[in-house]
Amino acid sequence: MGYTISAPPHIKSGISFRSINTAKILALIPVSLASVYFFGIPALAIILAAVLAAVITEFGIQKIFKQDVTIKDGHAALIGLMFALLTPPEAPIWIPVVGAFLAISIGKHAFGGIGSYIFNPVLVAWVFARSSWGNHMTPLSIPNLGQLSDLLLENGAGLLVDVSPVLILIGGVYLVYKKYVEWRVPLVFAVTVFFFNQTIAFFSAVFSLVQEGVLNPLMYLATIFTFLQVTDELSYVMIGVVFFGILFLATDSPTSPVTKNGRLIYGFACGLLVSIYGYFGNYVDGTLYGIFLANAIAAYLETKTLPSMYGHESLLERSYRRVVKRIPSSLKFEVVTDE
């Protein structure tokens, strides 16, 4: 009687590429349903056309090049669905078809398939379609958060994804909670986008005081409180497409760095680029172009943040120790670590 022999480990976690994609698709189902409810049949047609086109394209490419057909892992369907959500509902039906075809053929397979592409395929297709058929791809309205009910159902939605920020948030947070998506990139991204506006408000308050010629230092000190006031610009940030960018586009694993510090910096870079675009332009185009540009520096960030030798002090630890050394021992409360 024979026994199987193999190298360890002999058990592996149940998670697979397929289950990750399935979870992401499931997380996007609520917002897709909401868009169908809001926009009606055209939205449904766009979603179905994009998903079908993406799957058929992947099947065709892998058949032609005699590769293993991988449509079962759900990645093609996910790309199609994500592209459909970034399309305005008025777009003619051939836009999602061409977009999904471009995403799969140029965005994914031309660069070498899963794990090898450098730009998020969805964004590649979106940037292409946006610059080629601007009249079809420009949303009719740019949403902004007027009242709280807009969070649940946005009346000014221009793209399918804009209909409901809350449903996207729920889906995305579920993914992070279940660890299908790593928390570093979305968290830093969101924090950066939020504080960018607050920082601008803070500096403009200081500048206006300087221009008025105020000399009272307390007045300057009081401007710190502008950080706590929610600025008007934030209402342009709380829209579906920004949440979608934070939770679904930026967290696409092949286009973000693998190192821990790299992911933090990447999240910051995404936030900064999106905010600059969004603050001076609009947050719909800003999110998508911003993340697209951030993808370009992901590989650079990864090679620049390779972890040092295990047990070596990082720059932060070194400087901390230098500061602690200067403190006289009578003031120290720290625990003695070793004799």
Add this chain to the structure above:
Amino acid sequence: MESKRLKKIPEQVVIPLKQHRGTVCKSLVKKGDQVLIGQKIGESVSYNSSDVHSSVCGEVVAIEDAPNPDGNKVLSVIIKTTDSQETVAFVPKQNPSSEELIAIMRDAGIVEHYGAPTHTVIRPEGKKIDLVLINATASEWIGGKYATPREYATQMLDALKLLIKASGAAKGAIILRKDDKESIEAFEGVQVNGKTLKVAPLLGTRRLGHYFKDQGSNIIVASQERIYGKNILSFFTHNVTGRKVPVGCNPTDVGVAVCGVKSAKALYDAVHEGKPYYETVITLEGDVDCPNFMLVRIGTPFRDIIEECNFNGEIGKIVANGVITGVAQYTDEVPVTKGTTRITLLTKEQVLRDESLACIHCARCVDACPVSLLPTRLAVLANQGRFDECRQMHIQFCIECGRCSFACPSKIHILQLIRYAKSAIENAYEDAIPKESSNLKVGCCGGE
């Protein structure tokens, strides 16, 4: 916790003459000899070696190469058993001195579960030990040999005192696992040197040094988070004491001796009962109908243990020493050795048949790695044979815990690729550091 002794005496036992890392013992018996329980059948010929004893009564039928759980074949004494339970006379030792304790360890064949003979850990040549640790994190407490938790605690503390005496160290500590409530309760409130023990949790930057001062005692008990992988000694030492073990060195280089529960118990028995190390406690995992812990004689073939336990279904895979880093066996005739801690049985359905896909850069392996490496890159570089680049990325720091392979959603054999690269580097450079755990060699897997 329930445990039992394997009742059935196996028809034939296979006792390897090398159950430790080091040189093979010289056989003291020859074919046709009669042996008794506890009789010495293999004598150590060098410092890096430990004696081997018979675990049964019977007749030596052969001395030949036989399968070993580490995957290779090892010169073994094969004994056909008889029903007799006659033992050699066991002589307990009263108040042994430090030198005598070292001699007892060698004579009783006490070996750490990770392979090193205990006397080389406690009294390493040319090094000074000042701290003795008993790692009780992986071995569940009672281990099948104790009636009550309190007995376990007091015996462990006595064993620790013996180890401290043998090593000439000043201090000693027992490390428990935080989620192992039974053990923690067992140790809580025991009197040591007139002081009441309190189990100290290792939190934040608080290491053993802090608690030695805090409790004003030279023997303490501490608890820490679970660390997977029994071979991770350097990592364990750093975690517990804060002392950094340089790559290529072992904890004894920084004055720390790490012992296991089993060897501590074996030393206790050897001193107080005069019994050599011929029985060990193993865990059986899988869909089996028997207690968690079993006291078996060293040399019992796996087959006899499996038969005793009524495995439900057809066995697909037999794994020695844990499913994450253990070795899959090609035959069920391999014997239990001093290094065997558990046997895992998997059914045909449970055997993994995944296909490796492309890496999706999800960074799960990076998050899982306890020594902050980039397993994903190392795997790619190793796969392409770019070993020098692996070396630049500190591949030698890998402790081979297997967590990266476990976490990988693309089911890439990361651990295997890293081991392959490490072996290649070891062969290519003279100054390269030997691997911390080594049961795989390039070019000879599972054979001779």
